[in-house]
Amino acid sequence: MDANPTLDQLQVFLAVAETGSFSAAARALNRAQSVVSYTISNLEAQLEVPLFERNGARQPKLTDAGNAMLTDARRIVADLQVMRARAKSIKQGLEAELSLAISVMVPSESVVTALRGFRERFPTVALSLNVGELGMVMDTVASGKADIGIGGAILKQDDSVIAEKIGHSFMLPVAAADHPLGRIERPLTLADVREEVQLVVTDASGLTKGRDFNVLSYKTWRVSDIATKHQLIKGGLGWGGLPAALVRKDIMKGRLVALKLDAYEQGEYPIYALRRASNPPGPAASWIVDTFRKRLSACPSHADFTAMLELEAGKGLPAAAE
Template identity: 65%
Template sequence: MQPQPTLDQLQVFLTVVEKGSFSAASRALNRTQSVVSYTIANLEAQLRVELFSRSGTKRPQLTDAGRSILEDARRLLGDLDLMRARVRALSDGLEAELYVAMSGIVPSDIVVDVLHAFREHYPTVSLSVTVGSLGIVMDAVINGTAIIGFGGAMPNDQIIFERIGQSGMIPVAASDHPLGVLGRPLTLSDVRDETQLVVYDASRLTTGRDFNVFSLKTWRVSDNATKHLFIRGGLGWGGLPASLVKDDLVTGRLVQLQFPLFDQREYPIYAIRNVANPLGPAARWLASEIQARLSREAGNIASS
């Protein structure tokens, strides 16, 4: 069996490259220069390549092989650092992986901003996100496939709800849709024969319960992203989170329908967890950050 390069040898090699000389590397590693030189010579013998060109220059220069192996050494040592950080985090009670269920009523721009910050704050925690309707979120938290969920609330003895903010739902249509061009308050007879796009609940938890459905003709889709796409394409009208359509309303691609029967009250957003599954540090941080961003957005809207 051929001798294998050690992590120590790779660390010495990387230090020589970063410090620019064997003598500087020896000082940084607190080893004699002869030990550093011996370590590099052994590494070259094991790899059967010359890593440094030592002739005709005062400073060791990487060979083509050395430059190629440098990237591998950096990656291997970086992976080792990540593993050490993950082990330290696990010993402190930090989750190795966080499973989250997210309702479409949570503003998508807030979700993206918080997850950017999450990646910086918890680089060792893997993230798995399920996005769906209220029932999907509830189902995931109840059966344990999500440790925390964010969305609306339905009474359930297994679930703890903590209100963290609110979000608005408004009726919209494409600017050239028959309802979009009326330019007046709509009545039930106006919308009754126009196709309404509705998000269905694959979990069956809300079977038989439709919210803000007024048309006799409905098309059902699995999520708000598809619903948004179809409404922008003029395939029907429907309610969407205000945060999702704000840019379309500014550009005129969509219009907000004046439909008094549509319930446009603010919808509460909750952090949802199973009573049997206490939250770890990363989950608690995520809930706190989403709550802070929702509060900040509400303040900005109130002051505008």
Template identity: 55%
Template sequence: MQPNPTLDQLQVFVAVAETGSFSAAARRMNRSQSVISYTIANLEAQLELQLFERGGTREPRLTASGTAMLEDARRMISVLQNLRSRAEGLKQGLEAEIAVAVDVTLPSPVLIAVLTAFQLQFPTVSLRLHVGALGVVWDLVLKKRADIGIGGQPLEAYDELIMCRLGQTAMIPVAAPEHPLALYEGPVPLAVIRDHIQLVITDLSEQTKGRDFGVFAYRTWRLTDVATKHSLMLAGLGWGGLPKWMVKDDIAEGRLVPLDLEPYPEQAYNLVALHPVEEAVGPAATWMIERFKEELEKFG
């Protein structure tokens, strides 16, 4: 059984294919042409395939087999380089993976900007992303199922958590333009609000069990995700609070209207980063927290 190709052999193969000649590959790799030729010959012997045609004085050309093998070689080089990069990062204390919990009120453009930059900055670090509402973020961090959490400030102080402020977001009560609360003239009193179905997000964690926030209607529909709440409100099935960034375009284009509710004004609140006090925050997680702060400042 022939030995497997080495990373060096694959790199030489790709260099010859990309430059079109043994001499050009030798210059790219700062080696002699004879070493390049010898390496290719050994690789062909190991694979039992001819990768290049070498007719007379012509430059080598990929055979059909060589063309088929080229993408595999490039993919293997990439995998092995990533393996080396990951090993170097781990030796320097870089996390192999980070788990992040974010609140649904975090603006999606901010999240996308952070994760796009994260992918470029830490290509070897895997990511697990949890998205939830209300106490889910705190709960995941407290249970150490998330390394860091990005969300609203906990209702009580936890000795187990370290918290730092990142920025602000806002909730605003809205409804479809044909909803009775949207058609009401002037500030809507509590007595009128109570008669209309309010769409409310239910906390799936134990952190706020039995507690309601900003619930004023006698009749409520309880939901577990903000996307469904948004869709139902666009359809005119109730009113409720949604992140202001989420409904900005809906309001501008008339699909939703902000409500003037006496007991429920637009509310701004802090977004914070949380992590367990006894767990050291690695370089990737530290970078991510700072980047969230920067992106929130730009977004605001």
């Protein structure tokens, strides 16, 4: 007789594989460990292949067959989520409320324009907005606290979250015009920045715990948000990376200097629209994603942004240290 594993068996199998143990899977599923072990044994009997190597080891290890079946199980569970989402979308009308999580890397002008249009088009839909740093966007979407996320930090594999690229952004190292680094009229080296205070944002989501990005100085001040970091840098209290869209006007007006620092990674990175696979977008959510896509896909590249600053510098406005 052909094997006919149940959805519950596949979900238990995925839980054990992803948590690394039967006990952890039992806690995650709120079941007894004996039930989890029994379910896996039944699934192995149906498939007629061992999924885990036990051999007295404290932690179960996937067999070759288990690794192969893991891919199939993920696809089947994901397909079912899509089916459920489609059914929900068919019967779904206009949302009563929409919860958004937006990264600080999204240009504020785009946010204001999109939300102004949203208010005019969907006046009856209540809006909840959460703006934050780094892993916050994915964290709030994955946990169900936000319906839609607009951000760029995909810091962990999560099959329950669908990510669609809708634009790009990049960070720019800057300092106040009267800061010691801002007064150096040549490309900067690591030795130039090592002893200067670098302002760094701490990720409240915990997804980047133990990981630092572009931290080059020995001295760091850690702050909770980009807005505070921006103000402290403008006040001459340190240097650091800020979203290019956020600092463009400050650079053009001479309040900040864009630092030419090759050691600072300034590559463009994608901005995604995120949602849970089990939560299909309604009319309002679909509209907001499309609106952000139209605006963010037109954002200048790093090369275009640099050329823009050089053009402004040619008009007599201070731009970057050379």
